[in-house]
Amino acid sequence: MYLYTHKAEIMQEYNEDIVVEQLQNPATVRQAFAQVVAQYSKPLYWQIRKMVLSHDDANDLLQNTFLKAWGSIEYFRGDAKLSTWLYRIAVNETLTFLAKEREQRNLKADDADNFLLLNIESDEFFDGDRAQRLLQEAIVQLPEKQRLVFNMRYFDEMKYEEMSEIMGTSVGALKASYHHAAKKIEEYLQAHI
Amino acid sequence: MEKKTPLLDEIGRKHGMKVPEDYFADFTEKMVDSLPEREIPLPEQPTLWLRVRPWVYMAAMFAGVWLMMKMFTGIFSVEKGETPQVEMTASAPEESTVEDEWIAHYVDDYTAYEMLYTEGDY
Known part of the structure; x- marks a missing residue:
């Protein structure tokens, strides 16, 4: 097992063009990928976490995301942005995970993922107030893709x-989706606050 | 940025979720250490054919254009008279022949005689 001990190399200043070039070179790919993990683990984690709500699940899915990226790094040729490529992998991993969870519970794709709220109840890494908890309840009522759009736009301002x-x-479909999501959430909040 | 709805505005953009201390720093190190070894294939060197192919195609294209020009030039020079022309031997029939033909087909005996008597000197 290769042990990566050069923490300084991970922490060096991130330059996407250089990193993408290094990812194509077998001699530098590992070091470059370490920089990618350092750069993108935080935004990807939050993207996943806001969908699955549990820290443990988010942690597992983030690891899977980077393992998948590492396994197919030779297919990344820099045509798309590195962040876009990683987000796509993370989104696919998350949606696959949610689909499996729903299947286990005999839920349809459009059903509200209320079971996720149990993650919040039991998660020691949630310390939101009542309003924030209610907001998560409202978000969970949305279909998963609309939830994804709402999270990306509302929390990350993507x-x-x-x-x-x-x-x-x-873009038009995304704007419409966000608008409808915000409206549904507002209605839910008004009914439950 | 879109306007937030009143209640969303009140709640704000904080979601109340947190992570263990030093989670992201630890994650990066653990993640990189856990990456399996893998062979990254070197990009394939192009073969001689792949390298010369564009030039061969271009040469073939020019050769084709040259052949076409040569063929069309040949055709045009033939049209300008460099080869013997086929002599056209069309000749107009004499006026009397046409008249005879017309008379033979369209003038009956009575009319013929009438013509003879009105136009002739008898």
């Missing part, structure tokens, strides 16, 4: 163009 590249959906 640009629609970037979301469009990640999700393969038009």
Whole structure:
């Protein structure tokens, strides 16, 4: 097992162009990938966590995301942005995980993922107040792709163009989806607050 | 940025979730250490054929253009009279022949005689 002990190399200043070039070179790929993990683990983690709500599940899915990326790094040729490529893998991993969870519970794709709320109840890494908990309850009522759009836009303030590249959906459809999601959440909050 | 709805505005963008201390720093190190060894294939060196192929295609294209030009030039020079022309031997029939033909087919005996008597000197 290769042990990566050069913490300084992970922490060096991140330059995407250089990293992408190094990812193509067998001599530097591992060091470059370490920088990729350091750079993207945080945004990807939060993207996943806001979908599955549990820290443990998010941690597992983040590891799977990077393992998948590492396993297919030779297919990344820099045509898309590295972040877009990683987000796509993370989103696919998350949606696959949620689909399996729903299947175990005999839930349909459009059903609200209320079982996820149990993750919040039992998660020691959630210390939100009542309003924040209610907001998560409202978000969970949305279909999963709309939830994804809402999280990306509302919490991360991601640009629609970037979301469009990640999700393969038009900007117009994403704007409409966000608008409807916000409206549904507002209605849910008004009814439960 | 879109306007937030009143209640969303009140709640804000904080989600209340947190991570264990030093989670991201530890994650990176553990993740990189756990990556399996793998062979990254070197990009394949292009063969001689792959390298010369564009030039061969271009040469073939020019050769084709040259052949076509040569063929069309040949055709045009033939049209300009460099080869013997086939002599056209069309000749107009004499006026009397046409008249005879017309008379033979379209003028009956009575009319013929009438013509003879009105136009002739008898």
